[in-house]
Amino acid sequence: MNMSVPFSLLFTLIILFLSVLISSTSAKKPGDASQDLVRSSCVHASYPNICLRSLSSYSGPANTPGEVAQAAVKVSLSRARKASNYLANLRSQSKREQGAFHDCVEQMGDSVDELSKTLSELKHLRSGSFRWQMSNAETWVSAALTNEDTCLDGFKEVTGKVRSDVKRKVTNLARVTSNALYLINRLDQSRQKTP
Structure with missing residues (x-):
């Protein structure tokens, strides 16, 4: 029994198979490069899963290390504002709670200010003052992180x-802020390596 396949049909099938294989492996969606950058940026963050989750859902541009750092600060700033509003609207039962709420709201307000200044600095980076600007951004995000930790300290006596x-809201915010600090430091280090 001779089952020979015409050469032209065999050739056409091979070409079709190869073209499907090549297009499925090489065709990337427009956001893939951005997602690859986010993944590689978050892999060594203090909280890599939180970093990846919060930045993967970010709707703005994240195509360069600078944009990734800005995105992380924007996410942190948004959460700081939400935490501040949440705390400002809570009603306390005791004087101890009232004191903790008051202090925490003040700390969250300071965090919002520091993260806002950081974002502004990152949006206006210039080569002549890059080191100074990065130092400012790192200092402000570190201060925001300290404020978030200090806020939690006031609730140690509250039950x-x-x-x-x-604790849940502020701890999550502190983790996102810690990741933002890491990404800013990463941006600073990558810039120092370039001639």
């Missing part, structure tokens, strides 16, 4: 659901 809610 119950209020404490656990505040």
Whole structure:
């Protein structure tokens, strides 16, 4: 039984198979390069899963290390504002809680200011003052992180659901802010390596 396939049909099938294979492996979606940068940027962050989750859902540009650092600060700033609003609207039952809320709201307000200044600095980086600007950004994000930790310190003596809610929100914010600091440091280090 002779089952010979015409050469032209065989050749056409091979070409078709190769073209499908090549197009499926090489065709990247427009956001793939951005997602690859986010993944490689987040891999060594303090909280890599949080970094990847928060920046993967970010809707703005994240195509360069500078844009990734800005995105991380924007995410942190947004969460700081939400945490500040949440704390400002909580009603306390005791004087101890009132003091903790007041101090924490003040700390969150300071964090919002520091993250806002950081974002502004990152948006206006210039080669002549890059080192100075990066130092400012790193200092402000570090201060925001300290404020978030200080906010939590005030709730050590508070018990119950209020404490656990505040701790959860502020701890998540501190982790996002820590990742932002890492990405700013990474941007600073990568820039120092370029001639």
